[in-house]
Amino acid sequence: MKIRTRVKICCIANEAEAKLAIAAGADAIGLVAEMPSGPGPITDEAIESIARIVPPGVDSFLLTSRTSSTSVLDHVRRCRTSVVQLVSTVEPSVYQHLREGVPGVRIVQVIHVEDERALPEVKRVAPHVDAILLDSGRPSAPIPELGGTGRVHDWAISSAIVSAVSVPVFLAGGLTPDNVSEAIQTVQPYGLDLCSGVRTNGVLDTEKLKSFVSAVYRADEEKVGELAKI
Helix, strand or coil: CCCCCEEEECCCCCHHHHHHHHHCCCCEEEEECCCCCCCCECCHHHHHHHHHHCCCCCEEEEEECCCCHHHHHHHHHHHCCCEEEECCCCCHHHHHHHHHHCCCCEEEEEEECCCCCHHHHHHHHHHHCCEEEEECCECCCCCCECCCCCCCCCHHHHHHHHHHCCCCEEEECCCCCCCHHHHHHHHCCCEEEECHHHEECCEECHHHHHHHHHHHHHHHHHHHHHHHHC
């Protein structure tokens, strides 16, 4: 039985970082647009340029903090990524407008796991999206934190969410080569998303990136081994 945890490297700053992440084995790259806080925002023009060089088989994610149907749809059309990652809470009508306006673009909704209230929120949005991404932001903070915090949240809650929904779930928040095996074992996510954990002084670090991807491969092999014993 083949099990593989997908890897998404976020906060990609330029084409060179995108190529580095993809060469290291990333299944997706995250391109951060304007945000109220957090690392990695680049211009829409840069996002569109980077998305254009992403090869088949690798997804490009637009991270947008916009919330109105018209604004989100315009953002996706401008940046031309294969996936839109909504980092803020949106009305259900936004999902419908995206389905109608850019039918080939997949929708990922971020849910920030501050406490157990994340579970009913995930259940509410899951039927409308292609995947959920669990992060460690604080949307209710005076300056909203919508990602890139480098903090680990309660993985027990994330594990319960994975068990409760049928759509793929990405895990984000404070992931590093040192804790990724525990994250996979505890949460059993479809994919992992990270930014600061593979960077040094804000720059994508080749050795940290290779170490992280290798740790994911090892954790997946261990998971296959455990399943074979059942």
